[in-house]
Amino acid sequence: MNIFAERIERLRAWMSGNGWDAVIISGSDPHASEYTASRWQQIAWLTGFTGEAGDVVITAGHAGLWTDSRFFIQAVRQLEGTGVELHKTRVPDARSIPEWMSGKVRTVAVDGLCLTAASVAELEHYGFKVEDVPDLLSCIWHDRPGIPSTPVMTLSEESVGKSRYDKLTDLRKFLLLRDCDCTVISALDQIAWLLNVRGEDIDYNPYVISWLFVSQSEAVWFVRKDEDAPDPDTEDSFQELEADGISIMQYQDIVPFLKEMSEEEPQKIFLDFTTLNHTLYRNLLEAAGEENILAGTSPVPLWKAVKTPAETEGMKEAFLEDGAAMEKFLFWLDTTVHSGRTVTEWEASEKLTSLRSSIPGYRGNSFPNISAYGPNAALPHYITPESGSSVIEPHGLYLTDSGGQYLFGTTDITRTVPMGECTYLEKEDYTLVLKGMIALSRAIFPRGTAGCHLDVLARNPLWQRARNFGHGTGHGVGFYLGVHEGPQDIRQNFNSQPLLPGMITSDEPGIYREGQHGVRHENILLCREMERNAFGSWLCFETLTLCHIDTSAIIRDLMTADEIEWLNGYNRHVFAMLSPKLDEDVTAWLRSKTRPV
Numbered sequence: 001m002n003i004f005a006e007r008i009e010r011l012r013a014w015m016s017g018n019g020w021d022a023v024i025i026s027g028s029d030p031h032a033s034e035y036t037a038s039r040w041q042q043i044a045w046l047t048g049f050t051g052e053a054g055d056v057v058i059t060a061g062h063a064g065l066w067t068d069s070r071f072f073i074q075a076v077r078q079l080e081g082t083g084v085e086l087h088k089t090r091v092p093d094a095r096s097i098p099e100w101m102s103g104k105v106r107t108v109a110v111d112g113l114c115l116t117a118a119s120v121a122e123l124e125h126y127g128f129k130v131e132d133v134p135d136l137l138s139c140i141w142h143d144r145p146g147i148p149s150t151p152v153m154t155l156s157e158e159s160v161g162k163s164r165y166d167k168l169t170d171l172r173k174f175l176l177l178r179d180c181d182c183t184v185i186s187a188l189d190q191i192a193w194l195l196n197v198r199g200e201d202i203d204y205n206p207y208v209i210s211w212l213f214v215s216q217s218e219a220v221w222f223v224r225k226d227e228d229a230p231d232p233d234t235e236d237s238f239q240e241l242e243a244d245g246i247s248i249m250q251y252q253d254i255v256p257f258l259k260e261m262s263e264e265e266p267q268k269i270f271l272d273f274t275t276l277n278h279t280l281y282r283n284l285l286e287a288a289g290e291e292n293i294l295a296g297t298s299p300v301p302l303w304k305a306v307k308t309p310a311e312t313e314g315m316k317e318a319f320l321e322d323g324a325a326m327e328k329f330l331f332w333l334d335t336t337v338h339s340g341r342t343v344t345e346w347e348a349s350e351k352l353t354s355l356r357s358s359i360p361g362y363r364g365n366s367f368p369n370i371s372a373y374g375p376n377a378a379l380p381h382y383i384t385p386e387s388g389s390s391v392i393e394p395h396g397l398y399l400t401d402s403g404g405q406y407l408f409g410t411t412d413i414t415r416t417v418p419m420g421e422c423t424y425l426e427k428e429d430y431t432l433v434l435k436g437m438i439a440l441s442r443a444i445f446p447r448g449t450a451g452c453h454l455d456v457l458a459r460n461p462l463w464q465r466a467r468n469f470g471h472g473t474g475h476g477v478g479f480y481l482g483v484h485e486g487p488q489d490i491r492q493n494f495n496s497q498p499l500l501p502g503m504i505t506s507d508e509p510g511i512y513r514e515g516q517h518g519v520r521h522e523n524i525l526l527c528r529e530m531e532r533n534a535f536g537s538w539l540c541f542e543t544l545t546l547c548h549i550d551t552s553a554i555i556r557d558l559m560t561a562d563e564i565e566w567l568n569g570y571n572r573h574v575f576a577m578l579s580p581k582l583d584e585d586v587t588a589w590l591r592s593k594t595r596p597v
Contacts, residue, residue, distance in 0.1 A: 004048045004082040008063050010140045011046070015058070020131065021105035024097065024123075025056040026114040031188045032275040034484055035367075037202050037209065038145040040114060042137050045144075049078045051381060056084070057097055059105060066097055069470025070380045073514055090470070090493075098126040111136040112279035117271070120278040134279050147251070149224035150200040152208055152237040157196070159408065160479065161308025164196045165244055172216055174299050181267035182215035183298075184258070184284070187275040189482050190300040195221065195241065198480060204367050205482055206405055211254045211280075215267070220247045222254045255283045262287035272298040301487045304478065306502040311409075311479040312526065315504060316544060318409025319524065323546030323574070324581040325355040325404075326413060330547075331586045337394050337419060345371040345389040348400070356404045366403035366410050366483040373398045377416070377518030380471055380510065395420040397430065397517050397553070403483055412483050413545055414508055414522035418553035428465075429511045429519045430553040435461035436509040437521040438563050440473065440490070440541075444530060447537040448498050451490035451505065458490070458509040467511055474505045477524055501539060503527045521549065548574045548590060551597050568596040 001009075015023055029040035034052055043065070044050045051071035057064050063084040067075055075086045088094055101108070108123060112132035123130050138144055157163040171194065175183060185191055188207035192198055199208035210223035221241065225234065225248065238248050249257065261267065262284075269288055271281065273295050284293065307315065329352045337343050349371035356362055372382040373392045377399035392398050398419050403412035416430060436458040443454055451474060456463075458473045474490030477483055487497045488505060499505070505527065510520035525541035532538070548571050559567075571594035579587045 002081040002083075004046065004084070007046055007140065008058060008083060011058055011137070012060060014139050015109070016060070018109065018131075020107050020109040021059060022101060022108045023058045023136065024108060024110045024115065025058070025137065026111065026119075027052070027054045027056075028114050028116075030113040030277045030280070031186050031209070032116055032277070033188055033202065033205070033207075034482065035202050035205050037148050039147055042111075042114070042141075045141060046137065047079060047082055047084045049075055049084070050383060051075065055097060057101065064100070072470075073379045074381060074383065098123055098128070101128065102126055107131060109133050109136060110278070112282065113277050115278050117273040117276050117278045117281035121273065132279055132282060147209060147224060148201045149209075149226065151231045152197055152199050152223070152234040154237045154240050155196045155198060155407075155480070159310060159314065160196055161310030163244075164194065164241075164246070167194050167196075167303070168214060168219055170303065171214055171299070175214075175216070175270055178270060178294060178296070179268065180270040180294055182213065182261075183270040184254075184276065184280070185212040185214065185298065185300065186277065186280065187272075187298070187300075189478065189485060190275075190298060190304070191221075192481060193304040193478075194300060195246065197237065197241070198363075200364070204365055204405070206363060206480055207482075210251060213254070213257065218247060219245065220249055220257065222249050222251050222257070224251045255280070258284055259287040262289075262292075266292050268292050268294060270294050270296060272296065301485065302497070304481070305476050305485060305488055305504075306500050307479055307504060307526075308502075312502065312504075314408035315410070315477075315479060315526075318404070318406045318411050319544045319546050320577060320581075321359045321361075321406070322356065322404050322411040322413070324578050325352070325359060326415070326547040327578055327582060327590055328355050328586055329400075330415070330417065331589045333392070333398070333417070334589070337392055343392045345373055345376065345384045345392060346386050347389075348392060348398075349384050349402075352400065352402055359404070359406065361407040363405040363407060363480070366405045366412060370399065370401035370414075372400075372518065373419075374517055375515050377520075378512040378514050378516060380469075380512060380518070380520070392419060396422060397426055397519065399518055399520060401520065401522065405480060407480060410478050410480055410483055411545075412477055412506055412522065412524060413547060414510075414520045415547060415549070416519045416521060418550055422553050424555075425513075426517055426519075427553045427555050428558070429467075429513070429517070431555045431558045432461045432465060432467065433509050433511055433519045434521050434549065434554065434567075435559060435563055437507055437523065438566050440507045440509075441523060441525060441543055442541075442562075442566060444538060444540050445499075446535075447539055449539070450496055450498050451488055452492065452495050454499075455490050455492050458507065459492075462509070462511060469510045469512065471510070473509055474507055474525075477504045477506060499527045499539065501527055501529050504544065507541075543570065546574050546577050548594050550593065551595075554597070556597065564597050572596070 054067035198206040349369040401414040472491030476485040508522035523545040
């Protein structure tokens with residue numbers, strides 16, 4: 001029996017012994033994270049599916065994975081032989097997990113540590129009896145990894161533009177205006193931003209697994225600390241935080257602390273149910289009472305999305321350094337493949353990482369490199385295998401989507417690279433996607449415009465040929481934080497959050513043809529003020545990404561004069577900014593690649 005099918009059967013036996021009709025396994029962790037530490041990679045362990053987004057439902061007669069279009073092809077491949085069926089989300093006629101379970105099950109067991117309070121409330125709204133079983137899979141996952149604890153570092157006020165004292169003061173003002181005494185912050189990116197701390201507890205994300213309690217009189221950070229063999233750098237960071245009035249307690253002490261606080265004197269607590277896990281909420285509810293809990297949206301994501309001038313300058317430095325590494329990589333790829341030497345997707349990925357790692361301040365990649373040639377690029381989140389990866393041939397399209405974490409910023413870039421002769425369809429898709437990326441980058445819009453209002457700009461060239469892509473067009477990018485952040489985005493789904501000056505958002509339309517090829521072009525945009533006039537306040541985008549766009553695959557007749565002008569100007573700017581940082585041979589190559597169309 002397939003190892004994953006065997007694990008599912010062991011879970012079913014456990015379900016039967018406890019009288020559960022269904023079990024829901026979330027792809028997240030106790031902090032509603034997108035990327036998780038190995039301890040909480042439960043879906044990968046149970047089913048073999050390794051995508052970042054997904055939830056699994058197990059019943060006595062069915063096993064299903066719910067995920068979106070970024071992972072459809074990947075899921076079909078990885079779930080083969082497991083007995084797990086793919087349930088597609090964000091498509092017409094899609095049924096959510098509660099909708100699918102209605103009429104089929106009554107009692108549902110969940111790991112409440114890894115489901116948000118909002119998710120469980122939705123299940124209860126549908127009438128299910130929900131049993132909270134923290135760390136549910138530990139009953140069959142006997143070698144489950146522990147909770148990681150890596151060194152903690154702090155960032156200076158100079159580098160981020162705002163002190164932790166001022167950030168916590170803003171949070172306390174927010175609580176006062178809502179007549180609340182305190183709050184619990186559980187999202188790791190929010191904690192990292194508020195305290196100006198970073199760590200390495202989760203791959204690709206500089207977070208510290210922790211909780212943060214903030215009241216008008218105190219701030220308590222609940223974090224794992226080794227009292228027997230303390231890390232010197234971490235101890236220095238703790239001392240700096242304590243000097244700023246922040247108490248340090250052990251990670252596991254959050255529940256006893258909150259219960260004791262509530263018993264001493266009831267306080268009104270502000271909570272964000274979209275990030276607070278159900279188990280912690282249940283404990284708070286028992287300790288404080290429903291009348292002392294105010295549910296709302298945390299203000300922190302919006303605050304951190306609007307970058308300070310210091311963060312903006314750091315991000316520009318990151319894209320300058322990252323762009324030079326990208327050009328060195330693309331030069332190596334071009335010359336090596338055309339020299340006749342065999343280059344695999346994995347080797348190309350490793351080469352790019354090695355070039356990034358030579359940049360001072362590099363702290364790792366911002367997500368797993370996507371290095372995909374030909375049909376593999378049709379998987380938007382292709383996982384490049386270390387062994388058996390495809391050879392990059394001197395024809396067709398190669399797609400690389402990657403990014404770096406630096407002390408001064410976070411990068412994300414996609415380039416689809418013509419490796420030689422391309423088919424007409426490859427060129428047509430390449431050109432249409434590029435037209436969409438250019439259209440969004442050139443947008444001028446009134447203040448108050450949301451990303452969903454602009455999404456059509458990137459899709460329209462494809463729509464005119466009855467083509468489309470299933471993922472969003474743009475996501476926020478953090479400052480030495482998560483490569484994906486909100487609250488803004490650019491996608492078809494309605495999101496009322498306006499784009500604001502200082503927000504940094506990706507621009508990445510694409511097209512994917514299963515078994516043939518995939519195309520995605522991605523630049524990162526800074527929203528900034530353009531002008532004020534009698535018609536209002538106007539905003540525009542500044543492109544931060546510095547890496548040439550290959551013109552050899554474009555179909556000139558499909559592009560307008562304005563688009564050609566933008567493309568030539570962009571490539572000219574890239575050459576001017578990056579050539580001083582490149583060796584003579586790379587500079588000569590880049591000059592040829594950036595010749596005007």
